[in-house]
Amino acid sequence: MSGVPAxxxxxxACRQAIRxxxxxxxxxxxxxxxxxxYGGCYAVTKGLLEELGEERIRDTPLSESAFVGAGIxxxxxxxxPIVEVMTCNFSLLALDQIVNNAATIPHMSGGQFAVPLxxxxxxxxxxxxxxxxxxxxxxxxxxIPGLRILAPATVEDARHMLAxxxxxxxxxxxxxxxxxxxxxxxxDPAVQGVDIAKARxxxxxxxxxxxxxGGSLFKTLAAADALAVEGIQAEVIDLRVLRPLDTATIIxxxxxxxxxxxxxxxxxxGSLSAEVAMRxxxxxxxxxxxxxxxxxxxxVPIPYAAHLEQAAxxxxxxxxxxxxxxxxxxx
Amino acid sequence: MTAxxxxxxxxxxxxxxxMLRIRRxxxxxxxxxxxxxxxGFLHLYDGQEAVAVGVMQALGPQDAVVGTxxxxxxxxxxxxxxxxxxxxxxxxxxxxxxxxxxxMHIFDRQRRFIGGNAIVGAGLPLALGLALANRMQxxxxxxxxxFGEGAADEGEFHESMNLASLWRLPVLFxxxxxxxxxxxxxxxxxxxxxxxxxxxxxxxxxxxxxGMDPVAVEVAARRAVERIRExxxxxxxxxxxxxxxxxSMFDAQLYRTKEEVESWRKRDPINRLREWLEKxxxxxxxxxxxxxxxxxxxxxxxxAFAEAGSPEPxxxxxxxxxxxxxxx
Ligand SMILES: Cc1ncc(C[n+]2csc(CCOP(=O)(O)OP(=O)(O)O)c2C)c(N)n1
Numbered sequence: 001m002s003g004v005p006a007x008x009x010x011x012x013a014c015r016q017a018i019r020x021x022x023x024x025x026x027x028x029x030x031x032x033x034x035x036x037x038y039g040g041c042y043a044v045t046k047g048l049l050e051e052l053g054e055e056r057i058r059d060t061p062l063s064e065s066a067f068v069g070a071g072i073x074x075x076x077x078x079x080x081p082i083v084e085v086m087t088c089n090f091s092l093l094a095l096d097q098i099v100n101n102a103a104t105i106p107h108m109s110g111g112q113f114a115v116p117l118x119x120x121x122x123x124x125x126x127x128x129x130x131x132x133x134x135x136x137x138x139x140x141x142x143x144i145p146g147l148r149i150l151a152p153a154t155v156e157d158a159r160h161m162l163a164x165x166x167x168x169x170x171x172x173x174x175x176x177x178x179x180x181x182x183x184x185x186x187x188d189p190a191v192q193g194v195d196i197a198k199a200r201x202x203x204x205x206x207x208x209x210x211x212x213x214g215g216s217l218f219k220t221l222a223a224a225d226a227l228a229v230e231g232i233q234a235e236v237i238d239l240r241v242l243r244p245l246d247t248a249t250i251i252x253x254x255x256x257x258x259x260x261x262x263x264x265x266x267x268x269x270g271s272l273s274a275e276v277a278m279r280x281x282x283x284x285x286x287x288x289x290x291x292x293x294x295x296x297x298x299x300v301p302i303p304y305a306a307h308l309e310q311a312a313x314x315x316x317x318x319x320x321x322x323x324x325x326x327x328x329x330x331x
Numbered sequence: 332m333t334a335x336x337x338x339x340x341x342x343x344x345x346x347x348x349x350m351l352r353i354r355r356x357x358x359x360x361x362x363x364x365x366x367x368x369x370x371g372f373l374h375l376y377d378g379q380e381a382v383a384v385g386v387m388q389a390l391g392p393q394d395a396v397v398g399t400x401x402x403x404x405x406x407x408x409x410x411x412x413x414x415x416x417x418x419x420x421x422x423x424x425x426x427x428x429x430x431x432x433x434x435m436h437i438f439d440r441q442r443r444f445i446g447g448n449a450i451v452g453a454g455l456p457l458a459l460g461l462a463l464a465n466r467m468q469x470x471x472x473x474x475x476x477x478f479g480e481g482a483a484d485e486g487e488f489h490e491s492m493n494l495a496s497l498w499r500l501p502v503l504f505x506x507x508x509x510x511x512x513x514x515x516x517x518x519x520x521x522x523x524x525x526x527x528x529x530x531x532x533x534x535x536x537x538x539x540x541x542g543m544d545p546v547a548v549e550v551a552a553r554r555a556v557e558r559i560r561e562x563x564x565x566x567x568x569x570x571x572x573x574x575x576x577x578x579s580m581f582d583a584q585l586y587r588t589k590e591e592v593e594s595w596r597k598r599d600p601i602n603r604l605r606e607w608l609e610k611x612x613x614x615x616x617x618x619x620x621x622x623x624x625x626x627x628x629x630x631x632x633x634x635a636f637a638e639a640g641s642p643e644p645x646x647x648x649x650x651x652x653x654x655x656x657x658x659x
Contacts, residue, residue: 029467055467060494061490061493061494061497063490063491063493063494065456065486065487065490066455066456066459066487066490066491066493066494067456067494068456069453069455069456069457069459069460069487069491070456070457070459070460070463070494071460072456072457072460073445073456073457073458073459073460073461073462073463073464074460074461074463074464074467075460076445076457076460076461076464077395077460077461077464077465077468078464078468079460079463079464079467079468081460096450096453096487097453097456100450100453101448101450101453101457105438105446106651106652106653106654107431107650107651107652108428108431108432108436108438108446108447109428109431109432109436109438109440109446109447109651110426110427110428110429110430110431110432110438110651111429111650111651111654111658112428112438112439112440112658113438113440113445113658114654114656114657114658116657145652146652146653148653169653169654169655169656169657170653170654
């Protein structure tokens with residue numbers, strides 16, 4: 001391997017992560033709908049069946065509850081399954097297994113069983129797939145004690161979050177935003193791994209903190225670029241881990257910038273953005289110089305028509321406007 | 332192992348004793364519920380003892396059991412000691428799950444008893460995964476998965492039957508058809524009330540058996556287990572049974588007549604086996620007295636164990652929400 005950073009897509013990073021995990025540990029296998037012959041509904045697992053075989057790359061029937069539950073059972077019995085649910089919209093058919101079994105059994109059994117399961121799923125909107133394929137439900141799952149929720153936004157996280165997720169004795173849900181799969185980024189071979197505990201500051205700044213994750217990271221960075229032109233230095237935090245939240249990184253940033261905008265593709269009501277805001281209120285209320293602002297999806301089922309879909313989602317202009325309003329309030 | 336059951340004196344008495352242990356244990360549970368020592372939901376197995384006892388005879392220690400929320404009988408027949416079981420219902424830290432699960436969530440790692448599941452049908456997918464893990468790790472073991480006929484209404488039942496058969500997973504599906512899902516008779520919930528026949532649609536073997544007869548259940552279970560071990564394919568065993576008592580402790584039983592319950596009580600699995608053993612000269616009144624006395628003593632000891640138990644310190648409330656390591 002050369003030591004030169006390679007440019008690869010997020011999709012390729014996910015694929016490399018799965019391949020490496022399966023090659024590294026005989027307990028690891030992948031199962032899900034169309035992960036094998038079809039190559040994955042977002043082409044993440046293309047070629048893996050041919051290389052790794054049917055034992056380790058298992059096409060399942062359209063039975064979300066049964067194969068997610070089977071993943072939980074296999075994890076309890078010593079395997080390290082990676083279960084792919086095509087999108088988080090379909091994970092609702094397995095919600096019972098995730099919430100009532102995976103998240104409860106360790107505690108309910110008095111610590112007799114762990115559920116070292118990794119559940120991957122696509123999330124988010126942007127491809128005109130309409131309401132039943134476009135929702136962002138990671139915030140819902142972040143409500144559940146016992147689960148760890150990851151939202152890799154960069155190629156590096158897509159490549160490296162899987163290994164620590166598999167090493168975690170607890171169920172870990174990984175949400176991959178559909179608009180990121182084609183995104184290219186640099187993968188530095190010097191980086192051998194990442195943590196799955198901390199938020200990261202993706203861009204430092206002193207005037208306002210923009211907190212986001214997943215598919216909204218690049219919109220938020222674009223907003224920060226636009227703000228910089230106007231002389232506003234925005235700090236961008238990528239949460240990376242939605243549960244448990246790395247509150248410390250958030251509070252540290254806010255005590256410096258004293259202003260915050262939270263950007264979340266989930267809906268505003270009862271949301272992850274609300275949780276982040278409340279943590280700030282609880283822990284750093286007196287550090288704030290301005291009200292907390294949020295840029296979230298509009299409260300509608302995400303529509304098909306391109307202009308309506310885009311109007312429903314957080315956009316860089318809206319993020320920049322929210323930040324500008326905090327730093328330079330209209331008089 | 333052979334599917335034939337040699338019903339000699341020792342084995343017959345063993346089956347009787349196991350059923351009596353469950354029956355008397357649960358009589359005590361009901362009493363302790365009235366005394367408010369046990370709270371929450373309590374689902375008694377009264378009448379269904381032959382199913383768990385019969386099926387467990389066919390399993391070995393390497394096999395695992397997935398139970399329901401009506402699982403005291405399944406747990407006792409699997410060999411979980413009564414002390415930790417009772418302490419669990421008392422909510423004490425000496426309980427098999429430290430008092431976190433209660434009556435509906437009995438787990439015992441050592442005896443491969445994988446819950447205790449109060450979501451109807453939710454244990455079936457788990458059984459698939461346990462079986463898959465065994466296969467992938469080269470362990471020759473199988474999973475017995477218990478559920479009521481109400482679970483056959485659930486999509487998870489059908490998903491699991493299909494996947495188990497498709498992937499040839501060594502699972503013995505044990506449907507305890509007690510004719511009611513809470514107050515809903517099977518006839519108004521299922522288009523095909525012969526649950527075992529659903530196996531055919533998944534190219535799986537199945538059979539119905541008299542669930543009020545422990546010997547019949549054992550024979551059928553051994554036959555099924557033998558096939559599963561040989562061919563590595565799943566099997567659906569429907570045990571036709573009846574619960575004599577209410578669904579839980581909050582059930583006025585408006586949905587069935589006293590006469591119906593009485594007519595089923597005539598088929599009480601314990602009385603039937605006892606009478607058979609007596610007629611065959613295998614059981615004398617003194618034997619029965621001794622068994623009953625042993626069982627009473629075992630239960631008294633379990634209750635004393637539970638009474639003497641301590642509450643888990645509240646400081647440990649959040650322990651095991653997430654695990655620091657995977658228990659081996
Ligand atoms: C998914 C789900 N739906 C409803 C319930 C409420 N409920 C608890 S027990 C029960 C009846 C189940 O009947 P069956 O499966 O035949 O088992 P039995 O109680 O007769 O042993 C119902 C509806 C539940 N626990 N889980």
